[in-house]
Amino acid sequence: MSENIKYYLSRKGITEIKDFANQLGFKYTTVLDWVNAKTYPRIDKIEKMAKYFGVDKADLVEKHIPNNIQGINKQNIKYIPLIGTIAMGTPITADENIERYIPEFFLDDIPTSELFALHCKGHSMELTIPDGAIAIIHQQPTVEDDEIAAVLIGEEATLKRVKHMGNSILLMPDNKDYDPIIVDKEHPAEILGKMIKYEVSM
Known part of the structure:
Protein backbone atom coordinates (compact mmCIF):
# COMPACT_ATOMS: atom_id res chain seq x y z
CA MET A 1 0.00 0.00 0.00
CA SER A 2 2.72 2.52 0.93
CA GLU A 3 4.60 1.90 -2.33
CA ASN A 4 1.39 2.27 -4.33
CA ILE A 5 0.55 5.59 -2.66
CA LYS A 6 4.04 6.89 -3.48
CA TYR A 7 3.72 5.62 -7.04
CA TYR A 8 0.44 7.43 -7.69
CA LEU A 9 1.66 10.59 -5.94
CA SER A 10 4.65 10.59 -8.29
CA ARG A 11 2.47 9.88 -11.33
CA LYS A 12 0.25 12.82 -10.38
CA GLY A 13 3.29 15.06 -9.91
CA ILE A 14 2.77 15.59 -6.19
CA THR A 15 6.06 15.93 -4.30
CA GLU A 16 4.80 17.16 -0.93
CA ILE A 17 2.84 14.78 1.31
CA LYS A 18 1.41 17.76 3.18
CA ASP A 19 -0.17 19.12 0.00
CA PHE A 20 -1.78 15.76 -0.73
CA ALA A 21 -3.09 15.48 2.82
CA ASN A 22 -4.55 18.99 2.72
CA GLN A 23 -6.31 18.40 -0.61
CA LEU A 24 -8.08 15.30 0.74
CA GLY A 25 -8.69 16.65 4.23
CA PHE A 26 -6.46 14.06 5.90
CA LYS A 27 -4.06 14.68 8.77
CA TYR A 28 -0.51 15.10 7.51
CA THR A 29 0.91 12.77 10.19
CA THR A 30 -1.65 10.11 9.34
CA VAL A 31 -0.78 10.16 5.63
CA LEU A 32 2.92 10.14 6.50
CA ASP A 33 2.39 6.96 8.53
CA TRP A 34 0.65 5.35 5.51
CA VAL A 35 3.50 6.32 3.20
CA ASN A 36 6.07 4.97 5.67
CA ALA A 37 4.05 1.74 6.11
CA LYS A 38 3.59 2.35 9.83
CA THR A 39 -0.22 2.16 9.69
CA TYR A 40 -2.85 1.07 7.17
CA PRO A 41 -5.69 3.30 5.94
CA ARG A 42 -9.30 2.28 6.50
CA ILE A 43 -11.51 1.38 3.55
CA ASP A 44 -13.22 4.80 3.37
CA LYS A 45 -9.82 6.53 3.15
CA ILE A 46 -8.70 4.06 0.46
CA GLU A 47 -11.86 4.83 -1.53
CA LYS A 48 -11.22 8.58 -1.26
CA MET A 49 -7.61 8.25 -2.39
CA ALA A 50 -8.58 5.95 -5.27
CA LYS A 51 -11.14 8.52 -6.47
CA TYR A 52 -8.53 11.27 -6.20
CA PHE A 53 -5.96 9.30 -8.22
CA GLY A 54 -8.60 8.10 -10.71
CA VAL A 55 -7.95 4.41 -10.07
CA ASP A 56 -9.74 1.43 -8.55
CA LYS A 57 -9.35 0.62 -4.87
CA ALA A 58 -7.59 -2.58 -5.90
CA ASP A 59 -4.87 -0.52 -7.61
CA LEU A 60 -3.93 0.96 -4.24
CA VAL A 61 -4.04 -2.33 -2.36
CA GLU A 62 -2.46 -4.81 -4.76
CA LYS A 63 1.13 -5.13 -5.88
CA HIS A 64 1.89 -3.60 -9.25
CA ILE A 65 2.47 -5.97 -12.15
CA PRO A 66 3.94 -5.26 -15.60
CA ASN A 67 1.53 -3.72 -18.10
CA ASN A 68 1.86 -6.64 -20.52
CA ILE A 69 0.43 -9.12 -17.99
CA GLN A 70 -3.33 -9.53 -17.98
CA GLY A 71 -4.78 -8.78 -14.56
CA ILE A 72 -7.67 -10.34 -12.74
CA ASN A 73 -11.19 -9.04 -13.05
CA LYS A 74 -11.36 -6.38 -10.36
CA GLN A 75 -15.14 -6.71 -10.24
CA ASN A 76 -14.56 -10.10 -8.59
CA ILE A 77 -12.66 -8.60 -5.66
CA LYS A 78 -14.29 -8.12 -2.28
CA TYR A 79 -12.61 -6.23 0.55
CA ILE A 80 -12.88 -8.30 3.71
CA PRO A 81 -12.27 -6.97 7.24
CA LEU A 82 -9.33 -8.65 8.96
CA ILE A 83 -10.19 -8.91 12.62
CA GLY A 84 -7.34 -7.87 14.86
CA THR A 85 -9.13 -7.95 18.20
CA ILE A 86 -12.55 -9.04 19.43
CA ALA A 87 -14.46 -6.64 21.66
CA MET A 88 -17.00 -8.47 23.80
CA GLY A 89 -20.62 -7.49 23.20
CA THR A 90 -19.97 -5.88 19.81
CA PRO A 91 -20.64 -7.25 16.31
CA ILE A 92 -17.63 -9.14 14.96
CA THR A 93 -17.09 -6.57 12.17
CA ALA A 94 -17.51 -3.51 14.40
CA ASP A 95 -14.93 -0.79 13.69
CA GLU A 96 -13.06 -1.36 16.94
CA ASN A 97 -12.40 -5.00 15.98
CA ILE A 102 -7.78 -7.29 2.64
CA PRO A 103 -8.72 -7.88 -1.01
CA GLU A 104 -10.13 -11.33 -1.74
CA PHE A 105 -10.59 -12.60 -5.29
CA PHE A 106 -13.50 -14.88 -6.21
CA LEU A 107 -13.61 -16.90 -9.41
CA ASP A 108 -17.41 -16.92 -9.40
CA ASP A 109 -19.89 -14.32 -8.19
CA ILE A 110 -18.85 -12.39 -5.09
CA PRO A 111 -20.75 -13.63 -2.02
CA THR A 112 -23.31 -11.16 -0.76
CA SER A 113 -23.20 -12.61 2.76
CA GLU A 114 -20.96 -11.29 5.52
CA LEU A 115 -17.33 -12.42 5.40
CA PHE A 116 -14.42 -11.63 7.67
CA ALA A 117 -10.85 -12.85 8.08
CA LEU A 118 -8.81 -14.03 11.06
CA HIS A 119 -5.13 -14.56 11.74
CA CYS A 120 -4.34 -18.24 12.36
CA LYS A 121 -2.03 -18.52 15.35
CA GLY A 122 -0.56 -21.69 16.79
CA HIS A 123 -0.24 -25.27 15.65
CA SER A 124 -3.45 -26.96 16.82
CA MET A 125 -4.90 -27.21 13.28
CA GLU A 126 -1.74 -28.35 11.48
CA LEU A 127 -1.31 -29.99 9.08
CA THR A 128 -4.63 -28.65 7.76
CA ILE A 129 -4.05 -24.96 8.53
CA PRO A 130 -0.50 -23.69 9.02
CA ASP A 131 0.49 -21.19 11.67
CA GLY A 132 0.41 -17.66 10.25
CA ALA A 133 -2.25 -18.30 7.63
CA ILE A 134 -5.27 -16.04 7.17
CA ALA A 135 -8.64 -17.78 7.35
CA ILE A 136 -11.67 -16.46 5.46
CA ILE A 137 -14.81 -16.93 7.55
CA HIS A 138 -18.47 -16.97 6.45
CA GLN A 139 -20.33 -15.39 9.33
CA GLN A 140 -23.03 -17.75 10.66
CA PRO A 141 -24.14 -18.93 14.13
CA THR A 142 -24.00 -22.70 13.47
CA VAL A 143 -21.94 -25.19 11.46
CA GLU A 144 -22.28 -28.86 10.57
CA ASP A 145 -20.21 -31.69 12.05
CA ASP A 146 -16.62 -31.86 10.78
CA GLU A 147 -16.71 -28.30 9.45
CA ILE A 148 -14.04 -25.91 10.69
CA ALA A 149 -15.49 -23.02 12.66
CA ALA A 150 -14.21 -19.79 14.13
CA VAL A 151 -15.28 -19.99 17.77
CA LEU A 152 -15.15 -17.24 20.37
CA ILE A 153 -14.04 -18.45 23.80
CA GLY A 154 -13.83 -15.57 26.23
CA GLU A 155 -12.10 -12.84 24.22
CA GLU A 156 -10.10 -15.21 22.01
CA ALA A 157 -11.16 -16.64 18.66
CA THR A 158 -9.98 -20.13 17.79
CA LEU A 159 -10.34 -22.31 14.70
CA LYS A 160 -11.45 -25.86 15.42
CA ARG A 161 -13.35 -28.70 13.79
CA VAL A 162 -16.84 -29.03 15.26
CA LYS A 163 -18.52 -32.22 16.49
CA HIS A 164 -21.94 -32.16 18.15
CA MET A 165 -22.50 -34.55 21.04
CA GLY A 166 -25.97 -34.23 22.58
CA ASN A 167 -26.13 -30.88 24.38
CA SER A 168 -22.38 -30.38 24.10
CA ILE A 169 -19.98 -29.50 21.32
CA LEU A 170 -16.46 -30.80 20.92
CA LEU A 171 -13.97 -28.43 19.33
CA MET A 172 -11.50 -30.81 17.74
CA PRO A 173 -7.92 -29.90 16.78
CA ASP A 174 -6.53 -31.54 13.65
CA ASN A 175 -3.16 -31.83 15.36
CA LYS A 176 -3.34 -34.92 17.60
CA ASP A 177 -0.84 -33.37 20.03
CA TYR A 178 -3.62 -31.03 21.23
CA ASP A 179 -6.69 -31.89 23.31
CA PRO A 180 -10.32 -31.22 22.32
CA ILE A 181 -12.21 -28.36 23.94
CA ILE A 182 -15.65 -29.10 25.43
CA VAL A 183 -18.38 -26.47 24.98
CA ASP A 184 -21.45 -26.75 27.24
CA LYS A 185 -23.39 -24.71 29.81
CA GLU A 186 -20.44 -24.70 32.19
CA HIS A 187 -17.95 -23.92 29.41
CA PRO A 188 -19.74 -21.50 27.02
CA ALA A 189 -18.50 -20.41 23.61
CA GLU A 190 -19.94 -18.70 20.53
CA ILE A 191 -19.63 -19.90 16.95
CA LEU A 192 -18.72 -16.91 14.81
CA GLY A 193 -18.78 -18.61 11.42
CA LYS A 194 -17.52 -21.32 9.10
CA MET A 195 -14.09 -21.27 7.49
CA ILE A 196 -14.48 -21.36 3.71
CA LYS A 197 -10.78 -21.09 2.79
CA TYR A 198 -7.40 -20.03 4.08
CA GLU A 199 -4.42 -18.32 2.52
CA VAL A 200 -0.72 -18.37 3.28
CA SER A 201 1.36 -15.28 2.56
CA MET A 202 4.43 -16.03 0.50
Whole structure:
Protein backbone atom coordinates (compact mmCIF):
# COMPACT_ATOMS: atom_id res chain seq x y z
CA MET A 1 0.00 0.00 0.00
CA SER A 2 2.72 2.52 0.93
CA GLU A 3 4.60 1.90 -2.33
CA ASN A 4 1.39 2.27 -4.33
CA ILE A 5 0.55 5.59 -2.66
CA LYS A 6 4.04 6.89 -3.48
CA TYR A 7 3.72 5.62 -7.04
CA TYR A 8 0.44 7.43 -7.69
CA LEU A 9 1.66 10.59 -5.94
CA SER A 10 4.65 10.59 -8.29
CA ARG A 11 2.47 9.88 -11.33
CA LYS A 12 0.25 12.82 -10.38
CA GLY A 13 3.29 15.06 -9.91
CA ILE A 14 2.77 15.59 -6.19
CA THR A 15 6.06 15.93 -4.30
CA GLU A 16 4.80 17.16 -0.93
CA ILE A 17 2.84 14.78 1.31
CA LYS A 18 1.41 17.76 3.18
CA ASP A 19 -0.17 19.12 0.00
CA PHE A 20 -1.78 15.76 -0.73
CA ALA A 21 -3.09 15.48 2.82
CA ASN A 22 -4.55 18.99 2.72
CA GLN A 23 -6.31 18.40 -0.61
CA LEU A 24 -8.08 15.30 0.74
CA GLY A 25 -8.69 16.65 4.23
CA PHE A 26 -6.46 14.06 5.90
CA LYS A 27 -4.06 14.68 8.77
CA TYR A 28 -0.51 15.10 7.51
CA THR A 29 0.91 12.77 10.19
CA THR A 30 -1.65 10.11 9.34
CA VAL A 31 -0.78 10.16 5.63
CA LEU A 32 2.92 10.14 6.50
CA ASP A 33 2.39 6.96 8.53
CA TRP A 34 0.65 5.35 5.51
CA VAL A 35 3.50 6.32 3.20
CA ASN A 36 6.07 4.97 5.67
CA ALA A 37 4.05 1.74 6.11
CA LYS A 38 3.59 2.35 9.83
CA THR A 39 -0.22 2.16 9.69
CA TYR A 40 -2.85 1.07 7.17
CA PRO A 41 -5.69 3.30 5.94
CA ARG A 42 -9.30 2.28 6.50
CA ILE A 43 -11.51 1.38 3.55
CA ASP A 44 -13.22 4.80 3.37
CA LYS A 45 -9.82 6.53 3.15
CA ILE A 46 -8.70 4.06 0.46
CA GLU A 47 -11.86 4.83 -1.53
CA LYS A 48 -11.22 8.58 -1.26
CA MET A 49 -7.61 8.25 -2.39
CA ALA A 50 -8.58 5.95 -5.27
CA LYS A 51 -11.14 8.52 -6.47
CA TYR A 52 -8.53 11.27 -6.20
CA PHE A 53 -5.96 9.30 -8.22
CA GLY A 54 -8.60 8.10 -10.71
CA VAL A 55 -7.95 4.41 -10.07
CA ASP A 56 -9.74 1.43 -8.55
CA LYS A 57 -9.35 0.62 -4.87
CA ALA A 58 -7.59 -2.58 -5.90
CA ASP A 59 -4.87 -0.52 -7.61
CA LEU A 60 -3.93 0.96 -4.24
CA VAL A 61 -4.04 -2.33 -2.36
CA GLU A 62 -2.46 -4.81 -4.76
CA LYS A 63 1.13 -5.13 -5.88
CA HIS A 64 1.89 -3.60 -9.25
CA ILE A 65 2.47 -5.97 -12.15
CA PRO A 66 3.94 -5.26 -15.60
CA ASN A 67 1.53 -3.72 -18.10
CA ASN A 68 1.86 -6.64 -20.52
CA ILE A 69 0.43 -9.12 -17.99
CA GLN A 70 -3.33 -9.53 -17.98
CA GLY A 71 -4.78 -8.78 -14.56
CA ILE A 72 -7.67 -10.34 -12.74
CA ASN A 73 -11.19 -9.04 -13.05
CA LYS A 74 -11.36 -6.38 -10.36
CA GLN A 75 -15.14 -6.71 -10.24
CA ASN A 76 -14.56 -10.10 -8.59
CA ILE A 77 -12.66 -8.60 -5.66
CA LYS A 78 -14.29 -8.12 -2.28
CA TYR A 79 -12.61 -6.23 0.55
CA ILE A 80 -12.88 -8.30 3.71
CA PRO A 81 -12.27 -6.97 7.24
CA LEU A 82 -9.33 -8.65 8.96
CA ILE A 83 -10.19 -8.91 12.62
CA GLY A 84 -7.34 -7.87 14.86
CA THR A 85 -9.13 -7.95 18.20
CA ILE A 86 -12.55 -9.04 19.43
CA ALA A 87 -14.46 -6.64 21.66
CA MET A 88 -17.00 -8.47 23.80
CA GLY A 89 -20.62 -7.49 23.20
CA THR A 90 -19.97 -5.88 19.81
CA PRO A 91 -20.64 -7.25 16.31
CA ILE A 92 -17.63 -9.14 14.96
CA THR A 93 -17.09 -6.57 12.17
CA ALA A 94 -17.51 -3.51 14.40
CA ASP A 95 -14.93 -0.79 13.69
CA GLU A 96 -13.06 -1.36 16.94
CA ASN A 97 -12.40 -5.00 15.98
CA ILE A 98 -11.02 -4.40 12.49
CA GLU A 99 -7.27 -4.31 11.90
CA ARG A 100 -7.49 -3.56 8.16
CA TYR A 101 -9.24 -4.67 4.97
CA ILE A 102 -7.78 -7.29 2.64
CA PRO A 103 -8.72 -7.88 -1.01
CA GLU A 104 -10.13 -11.33 -1.74
CA PHE A 105 -10.59 -12.60 -5.29
CA PHE A 106 -13.50 -14.88 -6.21
CA LEU A 107 -13.61 -16.90 -9.41
CA ASP A 108 -17.41 -16.92 -9.40
CA ASP A 109 -19.89 -14.32 -8.19
CA ILE A 110 -18.85 -12.39 -5.09
CA PRO A 111 -20.75 -13.63 -2.02
CA THR A 112 -23.31 -11.16 -0.76
CA SER A 113 -23.20 -12.61 2.76
CA GLU A 114 -20.96 -11.29 5.52
CA LEU A 115 -17.33 -12.42 5.40
CA PHE A 116 -14.42 -11.63 7.67
CA ALA A 117 -10.85 -12.85 8.08
CA LEU A 118 -8.81 -14.03 11.06
CA HIS A 119 -5.13 -14.56 11.74
CA CYS A 120 -4.34 -18.24 12.36
CA LYS A 121 -2.03 -18.52 15.35
CA GLY A 122 -0.56 -21.69 16.79
CA HIS A 123 -0.24 -25.27 15.65
CA SER A 124 -3.45 -26.96 16.82
CA MET A 125 -4.90 -27.21 13.28
CA GLU A 126 -1.74 -28.35 11.48
CA LEU A 127 -1.31 -29.99 9.08
CA THR A 128 -4.63 -28.65 7.76
CA ILE A 129 -4.05 -24.96 8.53
CA PRO A 130 -0.50 -23.69 9.02
CA ASP A 131 0.49 -21.19 11.67
CA GLY A 132 0.41 -17.66 10.25
CA ALA A 133 -2.25 -18.30 7.63
CA ILE A 134 -5.27 -16.04 7.17
CA ALA A 135 -8.64 -17.78 7.35
CA ILE A 136 -11.67 -16.46 5.46
CA ILE A 137 -14.81 -16.93 7.55
CA HIS A 138 -18.47 -16.97 6.45
CA GLN A 139 -20.33 -15.39 9.33
CA GLN A 140 -23.03 -17.75 10.66
CA PRO A 141 -24.14 -18.93 14.13
CA THR A 142 -24.00 -22.70 13.47
CA VAL A 143 -21.94 -25.19 11.46
CA GLU A 144 -22.28 -28.86 10.57
CA ASP A 145 -20.21 -31.69 12.05
CA ASP A 146 -16.62 -31.86 10.78
CA GLU A 147 -16.71 -28.30 9.45
CA ILE A 148 -14.04 -25.91 10.69
CA ALA A 149 -15.49 -23.02 12.66
CA ALA A 150 -14.21 -19.79 14.13
CA VAL A 151 -15.28 -19.99 17.77
CA LEU A 152 -15.15 -17.24 20.37
CA ILE A 153 -14.04 -18.45 23.80
CA GLY A 154 -13.83 -15.57 26.23
CA GLU A 155 -12.10 -12.84 24.22
CA GLU A 156 -10.10 -15.21 22.01
CA ALA A 157 -11.16 -16.64 18.66
CA THR A 158 -9.98 -20.13 17.79
CA LEU A 159 -10.34 -22.31 14.70
CA LYS A 160 -11.45 -25.86 15.42
CA ARG A 161 -13.35 -28.70 13.79
CA VAL A 162 -16.84 -29.03 15.26
CA LYS A 163 -18.52 -32.22 16.49
CA HIS A 164 -21.94 -32.16 18.15
CA MET A 165 -22.50 -34.55 21.04
CA GLY A 166 -25.97 -34.23 22.58
CA ASN A 167 -26.13 -30.88 24.38
CA SER A 168 -22.38 -30.38 24.10
CA ILE A 169 -19.98 -29.50 21.32
CA LEU A 170 -16.46 -30.80 20.92
CA LEU A 171 -13.97 -28.43 19.33
CA MET A 172 -11.50 -30.81 17.74
CA PRO A 173 -7.92 -29.90 16.78
CA ASP A 174 -6.53 -31.54 13.65
CA ASN A 175 -3.16 -31.83 15.36
CA LYS A 176 -3.34 -34.92 17.60
CA ASP A 177 -0.84 -33.37 20.03
CA TYR A 178 -3.62 -31.03 21.23
CA ASP A 179 -6.69 -31.89 23.31
CA PRO A 180 -10.32 -31.22 22.32
CA ILE A 181 -12.21 -28.36 23.94
CA ILE A 182 -15.65 -29.10 25.43
CA VAL A 183 -18.38 -26.47 24.98
CA ASP A 184 -21.45 -26.75 27.24
CA LYS A 185 -23.39 -24.71 29.81
CA GLU A 186 -20.44 -24.70 32.19
CA HIS A 187 -17.95 -23.92 29.41
CA PRO A 188 -19.74 -21.50 27.02
CA ALA A 189 -18.50 -20.41 23.61
CA GLU A 190 -19.94 -18.70 20.53
CA ILE A 191 -19.63 -19.90 16.95
CA LEU A 192 -18.72 -16.91 14.81
CA GLY A 193 -18.78 -18.61 11.42
CA LYS A 194 -17.52 -21.32 9.10
CA MET A 195 -14.09 -21.27 7.49
CA ILE A 196 -14.48 -21.36 3.71
CA LYS A 197 -10.78 -21.09 2.79
CA TYR A 198 -7.40 -20.03 4.08
CA GLU A 199 -4.42 -18.32 2.52
CA VAL A 200 -0.72 -18.37 3.28
CA SER A 201 1.36 -15.28 2.56
CA MET A 202 4.43 -16.03 0.50
